[in-house]
Amino acid sequence: MKAKGLYFSSYVLWLLLFVLAPVALILYQSFIGINGNFTITNYENFFKIGAYLRMTFNSVFYAGLITLITLLISYPTAYFLTRTKYKQLWLMLIILPTWINILLKAYAFIGIFSQAGPVNNSLEWLGLGSHQLLFTNTSFMLVAAYIELPFMILPIFNAIDELDESLVNVSRDLGANKFQTFWNVTFPLTLNGIKSGVQVVFIPSLSLFMLTRLIGGNKVITLGTAIEENFLVTQDWGMGSTIGVILIAAMILIMFLTGEKKRRGR
Amino acid sequence: MKKINIMFFGIILICLTLFIISFELEKDSSSGESDKTVNIFNWGDYIDPKLITKFEKQTGYKVSYETFDSNEAMYTKIKQGGTAYDIAIPSDYTIKKMIDNHLLLPIDHSKLKGLGNIDSKFLNLPFDPGNKYSLPYFWGTLGIIYNDKYVKASEVKHWDDLWNPRFKNSIMLIDGAREVMGLTLNSQGKSVNDTNVKDLQAAYEKLKKLSPNVKAILADEIKVYMAQDEAPLAVSYSGEAMEMMDNNKHLHYIIPEEGSNIWFDNMVIPRTAKNIKGAYAFLNFMLEPKNAAQNAEYVAYATPNKAAKKMLPKSMQDDKVMYPTNKTISHLEVYDALSQKNLSKYNDLFLQFKMH
Numbered sequence: 001m002k003a004k005g006l007y008f009s010s011y012v013l014w015l016l017l018f019v020l021a022p023v024a025l026i027l028y029q030s031f032i033g034i035n036g037n038f039t040i041t042n043y044e045n046f047f048k049i050g051a052y053l054r055m056t057f058n059s060v061f062y063a064g065l066i067t068l069i070t071l072l073i074s075y076p077t078a079y080f081l082t083r084t085k086y087k088q089l090w091l092m093l094i095i096l097p098t099w100i101n102i103l104l105k106a107y108a109f110i111g112i113f114s115q116a117g118p119v120n121n122s123l124e125w126l127g128l129g130s131h132q133l134l135f136t137n138t139s140f141m142l143v144a145a146y147i148e149l150p151f152m153i154l155p156i157f158n159a160i161d162e163l164d165e166s167l168v169n170v171s172r173d174l175g176a177n178k179f180q181t182f183w184n185v186t187f188p189l190t191l192n193g194i195k196s197g198v199q200v201v202f203i204p205s206l207s208l209f210m211l212t213r214l215i216g217g218n219k220v221i222t223l224g225t226a227i228e229e230n231f232l233v234t235q236d237w238g239m240g241s242t243i244g245v246i247l248i249a250a251m252i253l254i255m256f257l258t259g260e261k262k263r264r265g266r
Numbered sequence: 267m268k269k270i271n272i273m274f275f276g277i278i279l280i281c282l283t284l285f286i287i288s289f290e291l292e293k294d295s296s297s298g299e300s301d302k303t304v305n306i307f308n309w310g311d312y313i314d315p316k317l318i319t320k321f322e323k324q325t326g327y328k329v330s331y332e333t334f335d336s337n338e339a340m341y342t343k344i345k346q347g348g349t350a351y352d353i354a355i356p357s358d359y360t361i362k363k364m365i366d367n368h369l370l371l372p373i374d375h376s377k378l379k380g381l382g383n384i385d386s387k388f389l390n391l392p393f394d395p396g397n398k399y400s401l402p403y404f405w406g407t408l409g410i411i412y413n414d415k416y417v418k419a420s421e422v423k424h425w426d427d428l429w430n431p432r433f434k435n436s437i438m439l440i441d442g443a444r445e446v447m448g449l450t451l452n453s454q455g456k457s458v459n460d461t462n463v464k465d466l467q468a469a470y471e472k473l474k475k476l477s478p479n480v481k482a483i484l485a486d487e488i489k490v491y492m493a494q495d496e497a498p499l500a501v502s503y504s505g506e507a508m509e510m511m512d513n514n515k516h517l518h519y520i521i522p523e524e525g526s527n528i529w530f531d532n533m534v535i536p537r538t539a540k541n542i543k544g545a546y547a548f549l550n551f552m553l554e555p556k557n558a559a560q561n562a563e564y565v566a567y568a569t570p571n572k573a574a575k576k577m578l579p580k581s582m583q584d585d586k587v588m589y590p591t592n593k594t595i596s597h598l599e600v601y602d603a604l605s606q607k608n609l610s611k612y613n614d615l616f617l618q619f620k621m622h
Binding site: 007049051054058115132134135213217225229232233234239 | 270274435487490494607613614621
């Protein structure tokens with residue numbers, strides 16, 4: 001079993017170098033003030049300056065909306081996908097866009113949503129006139145939801161696919177109607193898929209920043225924007241790290257809230 | 267288990283191979299030929315590529331050319347010293363910061379040929395007195411671009427005109443705290459380098475009222491959008507404006523007469539430079555009027571080289587966008603390097619403005 005130790009040690013090494021060390025460095029940086037001294041003013045500022053709190057609220061609010069939109073689209077999609085004939089093929093087609101870089105997709109949307117883009121052209125053709133689509137909250141959420149969609153569909157699809165069909169049949173045999181079966185049998189049994197989907201979508205959505213500029217025209221400001229600005233423009237790495245630490249804390253909280261509570265009650 | 271074994275060792279093998287290849291490549295570029303290669307660090311799309319070929323042919327040096335997209339990113343990279351750049355091209359306030367932090371080598375003027383070609387207006391500026399550390403490369407201004415299909419020339423003469431309620435949701439701003447705060451300070455008759463807390467707060471209060479007119483706060487994308495008629499007004503740099511106007515005949519550029527920013531991008535030799543001789547060869551090459559003119563024609567920014575300016579096509583020489591009159595220039599200000607505390611103040615206020 002020497003080999004096992006080898007794999008294990010390489011895994012530990014990886015964790016140390018690329019997960020724990022960076023997090024520890026960020027934590028350390030977050031206590032460094034603008035004069036290079038060791039202080040907690042960064043945290044004080046975060047909670048004192050109203051802008052940061054509003055930004056936090058904005059981030060959580062938009063991430064929540066994006067997650068909700070993707071969930072509403074994903075669950076039915078995943079559900080019907082499991083009932084199609086060539087489900088693996090369809091699934092593959094849904095995953096395919098994730099192979100394309102997120103920036104390229106964002107730039108594609110700039111073309112699609114612009115004043116002379118195809119969406120406005122079709123609207124005009126239908127007699128609805130052209131509208132301002134870019135730089136609105138709606139377009140930002142739409143594009144963000146589009147990008148996150150495959151990550152939500154995949155875990156839900158797996159959960160529904162693994163569901164024992166006979167349980168559904170039993171429920172129908174015992175007199176439950178279609179909705180009751182769905183609500184009392186299918187939904188609770190696929191809840192774990194939803195939970196991991198929510199985690200995978202909500203957490204990255206908290207710190208989206210390129211999209212907020214390219215599609216949102218910097219009218220939606222999230223914590224990601226603030227981190228970018230503190231690191232690249234102000235060069236106040238301490239404050240940037242502080243926001244990073246707060247994001248990490250928020251993520252741990254989300255993981256905890258949506259995590260499986262298997263051990264309890266068993 | 268066997269499969270995992272094969273995969274595991276496969277990955278290690280690939281890593282090792284890549285490591286060896288990169289090691290060999292590094293050896294090539296750093297040790298053996300360091301006196302034959304000139305490492306140049308410049309803004310993206312900021313030199314005529316034909317000039318690099320010409321420089322290589324003329325001097326026998328090999329050019330390794332890298333680009334950056336912000337002064338701050340360039341500053342960090344040079345400070346960390348991973349690559350030994352022989353030439354870099356930062357802007358005014360960053361040059362000051364680099365001098366203060368001892369990141370630059372002094373330039374020996376006796377080794378230069380053709381310094382007299384540079385217009386004396388652009389020498390001996392406050393950020394580098396006596397041009398001890400830097401030589402002018404290009405310069406430009408900040409102003410308003412408007413589309414004459416939607417906006418009359420008489421409607422945009424001053425920064426204050428941006429606040430006109432008629433321009434609801436129609437302005438694209440450049441994403442920079444110095445630029446946006448600066449133009450607001452200018453509109454209140456203050457300096458773009460004002461650090462008085464009261465003045466900054468007043469500027470922020472005024473800026474808040476601009477929010478309804480702002481359509482988006484962007485970077486390079488403004489060029490594309492303005493050319494596509496996406497917005498009637500924008501605030502950006504003169505060089506960017508030139509490029510937009512080439513693609514859309516309805517666009518015009520103005521510099522508000524109450525004041526604005528004038529900026530300079532200068533060539534410097536970072537302290538980490540290895541090939542000093544090559545660096546001087548490049549400086550002298552770019553000082554030659556013929557080369558400077560070719561570069562100005564390609565990049566479409568204003569050249570500080572007066573001998574080169576005379577070689578440009580007449581239409582370019584007379585262009586008021588690129589070369590504003592001396593009277594206009596006298597109203598313009600260079601950005602000073604701000605202290606970390608004041609820089610944070612500018613950026614915090616700008617961030618708060620963005621959230622409106």
